[in-house]
Amino acid sequence: MSEQAVVGAHGQPVTGPVVLVEGLHRRFGRGERAVHAVRDVSLSAGRGELVAIRGRSGAGKTTLLNLVGGLDRPDAGRVVVAGREVTTASERELLDLRRDRIGFVFQSFGLLPILSAAENVGVPLRLARVPAAQREERVAVLLELVGLGDQAAQRPYELSGGQQQRVAVARALANDPEVLIADEPTGQLDSETGRAIMDLLRAVVHARGMTALVATHDPALIEVADRTLTLRDGHLVTD
């Protein structure tokens, strides 16, 4: 990514990489039983880039994504997201960062079962205190974007897995985040549906100039990525 200043999703100039990781370490446990889940990982990703992170089960993908998304703290190293230091942020700052700058998509969709598709997508907007009329308008646009304009009133159990993941993608995009973090987003879907979700992710990342980090085992998902990084025993082996 060039060092030229570009305008971020929130209108402010973003210079350089949107995600920057330097010398990251995360260890669980102590002594002989310690697991070094992430060891000396450095990477950067720019606007409009979808980066796949692959690796076997236990390679450290989820741990890395949690550190980038401010869901966990490293033992050493640095994470900068959209110009903000994640590593040294207070809990309050991390909450704001996760609410305003980062969209999360998980393998298990994470939808609230008692809410309709539209209400699920509207949750981050409620948290951000977006007024109701504006919220409804934005939710309608997002559901249309993910191809679920006609399913707004359905509850998650009335939707297929692929449709539920589309709702989750719409929810992740609700606050117009700069960064999308997706942990095995196609893990519970058949290959065709997984591919459709991946194509959707790629389309929104490119159209909105977002930056996406997507952990996966799925070869079809790797195919649509702009770049693939491989983790092995917590180390990055290719960039």
Ligand SMILES: Nc1ncnc2c1ncn2[C@@H]1O[C@H](COP(=O)(O)OP(=O)(O)OP(=O)(O)O)[C@@H](O)[C@H]1O
């Ligand atoms: N909270 C934790 N406490 C102890 N060990 C942990 C914890 N979280 C992860 N680990 C360990 O760290 C290593 C990396 O786990 P991680 O979940 O990041 O891998 P992964 O590549 O995402 O695997 P998968 O594809 O199965 O989700 C594993 O050995 C795991 O057992």
